[in-house]
Amino acid sequence: MSVTVRVPAKVNVQLAVGAARPDGFHDLANVFLAVGLFDEVTVTPAAELRITCEGPGAAQVPLDGTNLAARAAVALAERYGRTPDVHIHIAKDIPVAGGMAGGSADGAGALLACDALWGTGASHVELLDICAELGSDVPFSLVGGAALGIGRGEKLTVLETGGTFHWVFAMAERGLSTPAVFREFDRLVADSDVPVPVASPELLDALAKGDPDALAASVSNDLQPAALSLFPALADTLDAGRAAGALTALVSGSGPTTAFLARDAEAARQVARALSASGTCRAVRVTAGPVQGARLL
């Protein structure tokens, strides 16, 4: 018997980053939107914990105990006094180290899949708790839709959205390490007063209304200068998408995936064609959000 869970990627429509705290983490005001790029996580009973992975970038995914999917299975098994004896197979479509929370998605997916396979009957709150222990972005992967995350991003408030937003994502030739991007952020802001991160009322209003023009006018990503500093060629991808008529162009999370908002599905296809022809990225995907979080197939 196997259980498969489908989990979406995210884009941060706002990522406000505070100064580094004494513990090294940063306070965030993080507005997540789940979008229609998915990993599928399948768990099957096995003699011992084992991970396999297929899809673009699979070679970069660790297959040992550091994989977030493995850590999720171990965390749930420990709580319920059992051994995590499962084969976890990850069919990857979310870019690896792409700023779209691919690893977090696999963590949330494995957690939900193991919960179903083992019949643990953990409550939603308990699952969210384990997610928060696994990483700042993992609770959102479970919940999906749109949400504001504060603290390290893990304290979530669900947001209502008034419509579907059309996006184009441009995948880069290589990944960026999230900790390295935060270190670069710290270096770039070293001599400035970093404001306390707060969610933008205009942005929350644009999401609630489902208004793409208002959303385009209010998106922001404080990690973008750091990502561009480490990966300057991303500026060419952003320019190519803007020139093709995107309402706005931004780096997704810590990057290097770039995100382009379009007014409708046809406009998104047009931006995607121009980006593909620009030669400034590895691959281009058209999708929409919000979509629901991790769910059993």
Ligand code: ATP
């Ligand atoms: P985020 O947007 O949450 O900052 P990301 O999308 O930039 O993350 P991930 O794809 O989650 O990046 O990968 C970051 C690193 O995490 C990888 O380089 C890899 O070493 C490690 N990792 C652990 N588990 C996984 C997993 N299941 N899938 C991909 N990477 C994983």
